Amino acid sequence: MATEGRQRTPSDADRPWSHEQAVVGDVRLHYVAAGDEADPLVVLLHGFPEFWYSWREQIPALADAGFRVVAPDMRGYNRSEKPHGLDSYRMEALVGDVVNLIDHLGREEAAVVGHDWGGAVAWETAIRRPERVSRLAVLNAPHPERFRDELKRNPEQWRRSWYMLWFQMPAIPETLLGARNAFGVGRLLRESSNPGTFDDEDLRRYREAAARPGALGSAINYYRALLRQNLVEEVRRLVGGGERQRRLRVPTLLIWGEEDVALGTELTEGMNEYVSDVRVERFPGASHWVQNDRPERVNDLLVEFCEG
Template identity: 55%
Template sequence: MGNEAGWTHHEAVVNNVRLHWVEAGEGPPVLLLHGFPEFWYEWRHQLAALAGMGYRAVAPDLRGYNLSEKPEGVEAYRIEKLVDDVRGLIRHLGVERAHVVGHDWGGVVAWWLAMIAPEQIDRLVIINAPHPQAFRRELMTPDQMLRSWYAAAFQVPLLPEAAFRANDFALLGRIFRASSVRPGAFSDEDIRRYREAAARPGAITAMINYYRAAARYPGPPARAITTPTLLIWGEQDQALSIRLTEGLDEWVPGIRIERVPGVSHWVPAEAPDRVNELLAGFLSPR
């Protein structure tokens, strides 16, 4: 992990919501968009590495998470608003474009950003997050339907929140460690910080509302993505079928796909050196 003492914390109102983010380094900006149930801290292994490569690494808490504002209501978490948050943050950083790296829900937001506002992205990196069209295709199969059972369970009011809050958010630790295939990827300190972030007032409902909004508001029509794109995929992801990496040329012509064996959904934590190596090569092409 990098020297956290060298990182700076920032806050600003962006797209009418107060966002918190962490920065490291100077140079061309790289936005790092975390997934569920994490926050900016997901990128603890990438912030220092990217700063060392000569980038300005920017890791926000997405709306609803950790220190960012938590608007009430499911509608506040529809995909268009999440994309507009990122667009506004890029502009707030004083640049027109940025490299964008997204994992899980952050990757879903990044996919849509590339479809809605490609002019704001230099290069796109997605880590274990399904392209919307591929997900719709695979969700029709029994395998992915079974893997996505939790997303259906999240549609129930109140009960998911109660399950997470039980025993001081003990479920969070089980989620990370039970689905991780590399022992030690998540330390006790890591789990403590994830539990602390999820326990902030309003956070767990906001985090689950991403799934509720996705079910209620499908988003705009998908478009072809022409941005140079790298997809990194941990092959032992329990929640997302590896078939989601197939057939993507139709929607993302020229996409580069790097499958990482022996790694689960939590690729930035389980294989940080490999992720950093791929980022170095893709963001700074020869």
């Protein structure tokens, strides 16, 4: 299905945003900012294999609606610092980046919006530091407990998630995806999206970001660190030393493109068991890249939700 009203993306010079850098905790992050500095803060977290540019349609819409919008390159991506070692990509570090960025911007809390891996970090930030998240919006990323429960009972989700196991191999994934100026990244985006979701300029920019030294290895380390951490947590649960994450009470919006090749729509069901205040919006025909497939509708939902 074609995307709605997509036009060729203007250059950064034509957009109402600025490029900034900040040292947050132990890492230097690059981010794009728009809107008045006094306006309520919205933090946008991108996924794999993206960077801040995945929010190119949402940044101006939210800024025009009266929000201060900040979209970082998450650690390891694009222009942000790329620390070494798997421990640098544990969830504690990723959540810390969000909290420290909110601190750097002089705020007590923010509305946090995340897609894909950014959605996973957004979920965990709201679960672990709910006092810092005023509202949570997640696009095509499952609640972590909901995802674990689905994997335990649904072999089809394991089939869909095969790439997470492939990413555990040392060096090979980043070598194959990064060859020929990150040709594999462009192919991944093209094959997992709807026709027209990404034009040639979009794919060029994603490939350019992924081809930066160390970027692909850092991005794939998110998956490696997550699997190692989840294995440890599951062992703790089996021996009686671990507990389920508590029910989230932050107001939550879950947006889902139903044609996601990696994540089944079943992951949007039964959410009231995990979140006390949740709204689910599903988009038939939209792919995993829902904010690019349906930018106008997603923008309307995010503005309405962040306004409360």
